[in-house]
Amino acid sequence: MSESVIPTTAVEISRAVRAGELSAREVLEVHLSVIDGREGEINAFNLVLADEARIAADAVDRRVADGGDPGLLAGVPLAVKDNLCTRGIPTTCSSRILEGWRPPYDATVVSRVSAAGAISVGKTNLDEFAMGSSTENSAFGPTRNPRDISRVPGGSSGGSAAAVAAGFAPISLGSDTGGSIRQPAALCGVVGVKPTYGLVSRYGLIAFASSLDQVGPFSTTVADSALLLEAIAGHDPLDSTSIPDADTGAARSLLSVLHDGVAGLRVGLVTELMGEGIAPDVAARVRQAAEALAAAGAEVGEVSIPALSYGLSAYYLIAPAEASSNLARYDGVRYGMRVDADTTAQMNTATRTAGFGAEVKRRIMLGTYALSAGYYDAYYGKALKVRTLICRDFAAAYQNFDVLLTPTSPTTAFRFGEKTADPLSMYLNDICTIPTNLAGHPAMSLPFGAGADGMPVGVQLMAPALGEATMFRAAAVLEAAAPDLSEALQ
Amino acid sequence: MSLNLTHEPIEGEHFLITSDLTGDVWEIVVGLEVHCELATVTKLFCGCPNMFGDEPNTNVCPVCLGLPGSLPVLNHQVVELAMRLGRALHCSVEPSVFARKNYFYPDMPKDYQVSQFDRPINVDGWLDLPDGTRVGIERAHIEEDTGKNTHAGGSGRIHGADYSLVDYNRAGVPLVEIVGRPHIRHPEQAKVYIDELRAILLATEASDAKMEEGSLRVDANVSVRRVGDPALGRRCEVKNLNSLRSLGRAIEYESRRQVDLLESGETIKQETRHWDEGAGRTRAGRSKEEAEDYRYFQEPDLVPLAPSAEWIAAIDAALPVLPAQRRVDLAAASGVGITETGVVITVQRDLDTLALAAIAAGGDGRRVLTHVEHNLSGEGVVDLDPSLLGNLVQLELAGQITATQAKTVLADMVVTGRTPEVIAAELGFEAMDTSELEGIVDGIIADSPDEWEGYCSGDDKRRGKLQGFFVGAVMKATKGQADGKAVNAILDARRSAAS
Numbered sequence: 001m002s003e004s005v006i007p008t009t010a011v012e013i014s015r016a017v018r019a020g021e022l023s024a025r026e027v028l029e030v031h032l033s034v035i036d037g038r039e040g041e042i043n044a045f046n047l048v049l050a051d052e053a054r055i056a057a058d059a060v061d062r063r064v065a066d067g068g069d070p071g072l073l074a075g076v077p078l079a080v081k082d083n084l085c086t087r088g089i090p091t092t093c094s095s096r097i098l099e100g101w102r103p104p105y106d107a108t109v110v111s112r113v114s115a116a117g118a119i120s121v122g123k124t125n126l127d128e129f130a131m132g133s134s135t136e137n138s139a140f141g142p143t144r145n146p147r148d149i150s151r152v153p154g155g156s157s158g159g160s161a162a163a164v165a166a167g168f169a170p171i172s173l174g175s176d177t178g179g180s181i182r183q184p185a186a187l188c189g190v191v192g193v194k195p196t197y198g199l200v201s202r203y204g205l206i207a208f209a210s211s212l213d214q215v216g217p218f219s220t221t222v223a224d225s226a227l228l229l230e231a232i233a234g235h236d237p238l239d240s241t242s243i244p245d246a247d248t249g250a251a252r253s254l255l256s257v258l259h260d261g262v263a264g265l266r267v268g269l270v271t272e273l274m275g276e277g278i279a280p281d282v283a284a285r286v287r288q289a290a291e292a293l294a295a296a297g298a299e300v301g302e303v304s305i306p307a308l309s310y311g312l313s314a315y316y317l318i319a320p321a322e323a324s325s326n327l328a329r330y331d332g333v334r335y336g337m338r339v340d341a342d343t344t345a346q347m348n349t350a351t352r353t354a355g356f357g358a359e360v361k362r363r364i365m366l367g368t369y370a371l372s373a374g375y376y377d378a379y380y381g382k383a384l385k386v387r388t389l390i391c392r393d394f395a396a397a398y399q400n401f402d403v404l405l406t407p408t409s410p411t412t413a414f415r416f417g418e419k420t421a422d423p424l425s426m427y428l429n430d431i432c433t434i435p436t437n438l439a440g441h442p443a444m445s446l447p448f449g450a451g452a453d454g455m456p457v458g459v460q461l462m463a464p465a466l467g468e469a470t471m472f473r474a475a476a477v478l479e480a481a482a483p484d485l486s487e488a489l490q
Numbered sequence: 491m492s493l494n495l496t497h498e499p500i501e502g503e504h505f506l507i508t509s510d511l512t513g514d515v516w517e518i519v520v521g522l523e524v525h526c527e528l529a530t531v532t533k534l535f536c537g538c539p540n541m542f543g544d545e546p547n548t549n550v551c552p553v554c555l556g557l558p559g560s561l562p563v564l565n566h567q568v569v570e571l572a573m574r575l576g577r578a579l580h581c582s583v584e585p586s587v588f589a590r591k592n593y594f595y596p597d598m599p600k601d602y603q604v605s606q607f608d609r610p611i612n613v614d615g616w617l618d619l620p621d622g623t624r625v626g627i628e629r630a631h632i633e634e635d636t637g638k639n640t641h642a643g644g645s646g647r648i649h650g651a652d653y654s655l656v657d658y659n660r661a662g663v664p665l666v667e668i669v670g671r672p673h674i675r676h677p678e679q680a681k682v683y684i685d686e687l688r689a690i691l692l693a694t695e696a697s698d699a700k701m702e703e704g705s706l707r708v709d710a711n712v713s714v715r716r717v718g719d720p721a722l723g724r725r726c727e728v729k730n731l732n733s734l735r736s737l738g739r740a741i742e743y744e745s746r747r748q749v750d751l752l753e754s755g756e757t758i759k760q761e762t763r764h765w766d767e768g769a770g771r772t773r774a775g776r777s778k779e780e781a782e783d784y785r786y787f788q789e790p791d792l793v794p795l796a797p798s799a800e801w802i803a804a805i806d807a808a809l810p811v812l813p814a815q816r817r818v819d820l821a822a823a824s825g826v827g828i829t830e831t832g833v834v835i836t837v838q839r840d841l842d843t844l845a846l847a848a849i850a851a852g853g854d855g856r857r858v859l860t861h862v863e864h865n866l867s868g869e870g871v872v873d874l875d876p877s878l879l880g881n882l883v884q885l886e887l888a889g890q891i892t893a894t895q896a897k898t899v900l901a902d903m904v905v906t907g908r909t910p911e912v913i914a915a916e917l918g919f920e921a922m923d924t925s926e927l928e929g930i931v932d933g934i935i936a937d938s939p940d941e942w943e944g945y946c947s948g949d950d951k952r953r954g955k956l957q958g959f960f961v962g963a964v965m966k967a968t969k970g971q972a973d974g975k976a977v978n979a980i981l982d983a984r985r986s987a988a989s
Contacts, residue, residue, distance in 0.1 A: 085559040098558070105552055107559060204559040211790035239561050240792050322790055325592050328601035329556050333656070344596055344654070371592075371785035380787060 017075035024075030071117030097355030107204020124159030154184030179433025186408035186458020197440035201236030226254035263297035268401035292481035324367030408458035449483030521672035535562030546657035554662035556599030576612030605633035626671030824855030832859030851880030
């Protein structure tokens with residue numbers, strides 16, 4: 001069977017596999033051959049799991065043959081960010097410090113996609129411990145943007161975004177702490193969703209900043225992200241911050257609303273994220289997207305959310321503070337790398353010095369400082385107050401609007417090395433995506449044409465907590481109206 | 491309550507140190523911090539068994555090992571037990587949050603300890619000591635225990651060991667840390683405080699509170715000040731107190747050390763000191779200046795804890811009667827003073843139910859408590875039929891058996907469960923006829939003219955000694971059946987007649 005007859009979306013693949021029109025194994029083999037062909041130049045994966053995937057695909061095919069229910073993601077190849085625990089399979093966070101460690105358990109999302117019949121084809125590359133916006137901070141080399149391999153794929157979930165953009169898998173899982181799903185989705189020209197905090201279990205997601213981290217889907221279509229999010233969402237008793245199912249019903253029912261349209265929907269264009277610091281071609285595409293929504297019947301207006309200006313500063317105190325504590329356990333005592341020394345304290349230091357990369361060390365130091373006695377009130381304490389203000393300002397905006405529209409990233413994909421020398425310019429990549437993490441709200445990025453350089457532009461939709469259904473309705477309309485990615489903005 | 495309860499220790503209980511140098515009188519001020527393991531089925535944040543003494547690293551899972559990606563889930567039973575303890579200590583149960591206390595140590599799987607910091611679950615309670623002192627409780631919060639390091643090879647101590655082993659079975663076991671206010675003024679009072687706290691922990695079934703197994707650990711904050719000085723002195727925290735005896739000795743040593751320093755014009759450095767039981771002294775550990783900054787912040791993996799008013803009310807309704815109230819009840823029923831040892835020890839040994847029933851069955855209160863205090867401590871005591879103890883005391887008061895005989899009978903009762911009448915009859919214990927006893931006493935006087943002469947004419951000291959001689963001789967002649975009091979009365983009467 002040739003590649004061309006294999007459908008490219010998860011919705012189509014699972015339908016065909018469930019109907020017995022296609023075997024999970026043949027779907028897998030086509031994708032494995034695509035990986036074989038291009039993975040060398042892309043480096044989306046830390047580990048390709050061809051053998052394990054074949055076993056899983058054959059099991060799905062047997063279930064279909066036996067008349068059993070193979071699940072809603074039956075036979076759909078899926079790539080998993082390498083900060084999600086996979087039982088018996090190395091899980092590295094793209095860090096040397098976890099060298100040799102194999103988790104004894106699966107992350108809840110991994111169990112859920114596998115129970116739904118998805119076929120995990122590999123663990124994807126990321127900025128070390130999800131700290132970065134370009135995947136250049138991986139200990140195992142950067143991932144390249146499949147649309148232009150001289151450019152970054154974004155980060156931190158650059159591997160998961162690139163895997164979908166390159167056709168290695170129709171869907172993938174990433175994690176988003178300050179934009180780590182949406183920004184690479186934008187830079188690679190795919191769809192990426194950060195769900196409401198607590199909608200998807202964090203159990204087995206190796207923590208960067210616990211109060212901000214959330215697992216979410218990548219896909220080429222809005223419907224595929226809806227399908228994957230439905231499969232992973234839902235209460236998990238192993239995660240205390242997971243929201244009870246009784247409260248999330250509507251947010252878990254997404255495929256059914258995709259054709260509901262946006263008539264009467266109030267869409268706010270966020271003033272603070274359309275001006276300074278946003279590339280003109282990106283801003284132009286966002287305005288074009290607003291017009292498309294208006295044309296489809298939405299009421300589009302402008303909204304000012306003043307506290308957003310402080311989001312980046314607050315984030316770069318809160319996230320590193322939590323990280324400094326979350327990453328303390330990598331001390332060489334129990335698992336992963338150990339560099340021996342005379343005393344335990346010296347061993348801890350030697351291990352962490354050798355095991356962590358520069359960006360991780362920078363953030364551990366930032367966070368340790370922000371929490372220190374005498375500095376707590378001025379830094380971490382103040383950042384928490386800003387977080388409260390951002391929530392308050394969002395709440396005010398959502399009095400008048402159902403969804404908000406912004407750019408996902410200030411620019412299209414940049415070139416390797418362009419921002420590595422200056423951490424601040426790298427951090428500014430997250431200026432549009434960070435506020436929703438601080439508020440715990442859902443947001444998603446979807447491609448809306450290309451910029452002046454011919455690289456994809458992502459537009460971001462944001463919604464109040466558990467407003468996923470509304471957000472997906474707007475996304476489906478934008479997807480239908482989106483200019484072709486191959487056409488550069490004139 | 492009829493107790494005279496004060497927030498300051500009562501008069502006479504102060505442990506005073508008078509300086510040889512200046513003649514100044516110093517008092518000690520002690521506040522105790524107690525860590526106790528809660529007696530839950532499972533650990534604080536996971537389903538692993540909460541078991542002491544199992545094969546190392548067998549009661550562990552990704553959560554209590556702090557493996558990457560694992561998350562804590564709060565054990566409901568921990569909250570239940572912590573609240574029971576808090577309410578038993580008259581604390582207010584408040585909405586609380588968990589916090590991370592960050593520091594590196596190999597026995598701590600995550601290199602932070604989940605604890606409660608600025609918003610603990612129980613605040614502002616008190617505990618009444620048998621002597622009437624009320625000791626304030628600042629807080630009683632929930633936190634997780636650490637694993638246990640064993641240093642092996644070389645010197646076997648942390649510095650100089652060849653290698654170290656870590657057992658994480660204890661990691662994640664639920665603890666409550668009970669922070670007492672500095673209201674203790676005497677080493678003995680500190681021991682009594684721990685005894686009382688342990689009784690409350692046992693009564694509420696919050697903990698098995700075994701100091702020797704480490705399920706109850708005590709640190710003492712010790713300072714001294716001149717009597718009358720309202721300000722508190724600078725304190726030292728004394729750790730490594732593995733028994734009540736160590737606690738008392740360490741406080742005594744540490745307070746004298748501080749007085750000596752202050753008297754010689756030096757200042758006290760606020761620091762942690764470790765008690766060396768063998769050497770009988772404290773040694774400096776980490777001083778506060780080099781102390782670690784724990785960088786506390788709210789634990790983002792857990793949600794705030796806000797027990798409902800209904801839950802708290804249910805806890806209150808199910809609280810057992812606590813030792814302080816039991817002492818009040820027993821004192822009232824027995825007619826014995828509330829601070830007397832008979833009352834205190836009977837409650838401490840959990841034998842007040844038995845004593846109350848024996849008193850209800852007609853036993854004299856004081857005699858019953860005397861038996862409980864002195865003659866009932868071994869096995870089988872809990873099965874003793876209280877009405878039989880009442881009978882025994884009645885026999886005793888009626889003069890049917892002597893106090894010494896009653897003790898023998900009681901020991902038999904505990905073992906066999908037979909009635910005191912049957913046992914007394916079997917042993918041949920019966921009230922001795924007064925004239926018979928008089929005959930025996932007179933015979934012994936006649937056989938011992940020198941001793942009798944000394945008894946009648948000697949000073950009190952000599953008479954006391956010879957009284958022992960005569961009573962002993964009568965007991966020997968009667969095989970212990972004579973009532974000592976009756977013998978004394980006869981001796982007394984004969985002496986009066988002789989003079």
